[in-house]
Amino acid sequence: MAKPTLKLCMCLCLVLNSIVLICILCIAVLDNQGCSDEDFRKAAVAADSEMCSKIGRDTLKRGGSAVDGAIATLVCTSIIHPQSMGIGGGSIFTIRDKEGKVKIINSRETVPKVFNSNLMSKCSTPSKPFKSEGKYWIGVPGEIRGYAEAHKLFGKLPWASLFEPTIKMAREGFPLPHVLGRFLVVLENSTLPIRKLFVDKDGKLLKEGDTLRFEKLADTLEIIAKEGGEAFYKGEIARNLISDIQEAGGTLSQEDLDSFKVQVLDAWKLPLGDYDMYIPPPPAGGAILSFILNTMRGYNLTPASLEGEQKTLMFQRYVETSKFANGLRRFLRDPRFTPSEPALAASKEEFADRIRAMIHDDRTHDDQYYNVTPSMDSVGTTHVSVLAEDGMAVSVTSTINHIFGSKVFSPKTGIILNNELSDFCGKASSIQAGEQPPSSMSPSILHSKSRKHTMVVGGSGGSMIITGMALTIMNHLWMGKSLKEAISAPVVFVSSANTLSFEPAFDKVVVEKLQSFGNKVEKRNMFFNVINAISKKDGCISAVSDDRKKGKAAGY
Numbered sequence: 001m002a003k004p005t006l007k008l009c010m011c012l013c014l015v016l017n018s019i020v021l022i023c024i025l026c027i028a029v030l031d032n033q034g035c036s037d038e039d040f041r042k043a044a045v046a047a048d049s050e051m052c053s054k055i056g057r058d059t060l061k062r063g064g065s066a067v068d069g070a071i072a073t074l075v076c077t078s079i080i081h082p083q084s085m086g087i088g089g090g091s092i093f094t095i096r097d098k099e100g101k102v103k104i105i106n107s108r109e110t111v112p113k114v115f116n117s118n119l120m121s122k123c124s125t126p127s128k129p130f131k132s133e134g135k136y137w138i139g140v141p142g143e144i145r146g147y148a149e150a151h152k153l154f155g156k157l158p159w160a161s162l163f164e165p166t167i168k169m170a171r172e173g174f175p176l177p178h179v180l181g182r183f184l185v186v187l188e189n190s191t192l193p194i195r196k197l198f199v200d201k202d203g204k205l206l207k208e209g210d211t212l213r214f215e216k217l218a219d220t221l222e223i224i225a226k227e228g229g230e231a232f233y234k235g236e237i238a239r240n241l242i243s244d245i246q247e248a249g250g251t252l253s254q255e256d257l258d259s260f261k262v263q264v265l266d267a268w269k270l271p272l273g274d275y276d277m278y279i280p281p282p283p284a285g286g287a288i289l290s291f292i293l294n295t296m297r298g299y300n301l302t303p304a305s306l307e308g309e310q311k312t313l314m315f316q317r318y319v320e321t322s323k324f325a326n327g328l329r330r331f332l333r334d335p336r337f338t339p340s341e342p343a344l345a346a347s348k349e350e351f352a353d354r355i356r357a358m359i360h361d362d363r364t365h366d367d368q369y370y371n372v373t374p375s376m377d378s379v380g381t382t383h384v385s386v387l388a389e390d391g392m393a394v395s396v397t398s399t400i401n402h403i404f405g406s407k408v409f410s411p412k413t414g415i416i417l418n419n420e421l422s423d424f425c426g427k428a429s430s431i432q433a434g435e436q437p438p439s440s441m442s443p444s445i446l447h448s449k450s451r452k453h454t455m456v457v458g459g460s461g462g463s464m465i466i467t468g469m470a471l472t473i474m475n476h477l478w479m480g481k482s483l484k485e486a487i488s489a490p491v492v493f494v495s496s497a498n499t500l501s502f503e504p505a506f507d508k509v510v511v512e513k514l515q516s517f518g519n520k521v522e523k524r525n526m527f528f529n530v531i532n533a534i535s536k537k538d539g540c541i542s543a544v545s546d547d548r549k550k551g552k553a554a555g556y
Contacts, residue, residue, distance in 0.1 A: 035540035044543035044555030052076035091398035107146025109139025123425035134406025135249035139420035148229025163225035170218035181208035194409035217414030240412035294352035303480035322494035332438035381460035395443035468529025
């Protein structure tokens, strides 16, 4: 009797195993139902270049955390888009762990101990254009110390492994990217040392596709990879960096590097309808983004809001909201030096309700109506969005501020320095040592339990960041557009002077109608914003890198 019983047990086990396998396959099919061929199933990275997105993706596939993927991607971006970011700048991370807790790691640059006491008088005005005297505007770099803190708290892979792919590329060379090629024109007639980074043996600027190398930077990155993040702030790198900056007329000292501290904070959690939105507090721009979204949400936007006369009405309300947002930028001050309560109040729904009552659908007003504080508009920065298999998400924005930052280059280290202190222009009459400048950077994570939807989003483009993010979020959450459509949709940017600039493909009927309401319009030739985002819903992961910077996402 034993043998038949054994056979029966074996048969039952096989049947049960088959049922379990079928159930697993059915669940997998149901989970992926409705996913497009472009969607990913497990994880994704959206960065400013396909090469860097792939490096981030491969980091995740090796078992790295979302933070590991973000750091590896940023290090790569520092050589692919050195005009936008690098280890001579600073960054802000918004990190959601797999339990859903969200932290901010703020390593934005700070005012050095010694700075020009008349610095604010050098800011741009209508009668006096900004002079790129870079040596005056360099902030204490926080980028690497921010990476180190993020890795210490959330990293899985060895620190050195996050640098290895980029060190190899920097040393061996890679084709000069299209976007970088476009920006090299600003160095055409320059006599600054930074120009030497981008010339051939005959002294002519490299062109798109030419081989570009950063051998001295590769040496610097190799030391940081082997010795850890503190190698940037102490020892040979620090000595050489300070020496080169001071030789260029800058004021940074070893004391500044020693005293720089990364801030680890709780994210501001703000309601946005069915969603919770997690943003960094001031001096980041999340409060302004929240204000715009809360104001526009009150208009009950739907896909019909982009049709016929409703489209003009929606954009009239949006540009008016953006003008009020310009008036709020002066509250984006470092809370360690200036109270943050006004910024927090501006991010609340009650304030949005008040402002909505002041917006007219058929006219605009003079600048005083919006209490505007003019500020410099800039186009720098990069953004990386990462979503890992375990649900951990990272939204991180990094910058050296203007194109090629201060244009001060450290020949001994290969580092390009930021000009972050110019972000105080128009927003402060005085500054203090150790203070972080205001920023439009708003790396955000949105999550809705009821909709089972997560969105990881951020942008680059200086003061244009918030424009791009607000319109992308509105398009995707409320107006029925896919993530790709939401990001690629033409934008209108409202400058600090309350002048409207439209991307070339923007609806001409809407442009003419908005002009008839009294809005000032100016033409811009550069792209306005770059958004890199990830959206996960019903098991499908859509990851999009903005085509304005020729980026492409990667995942698996």
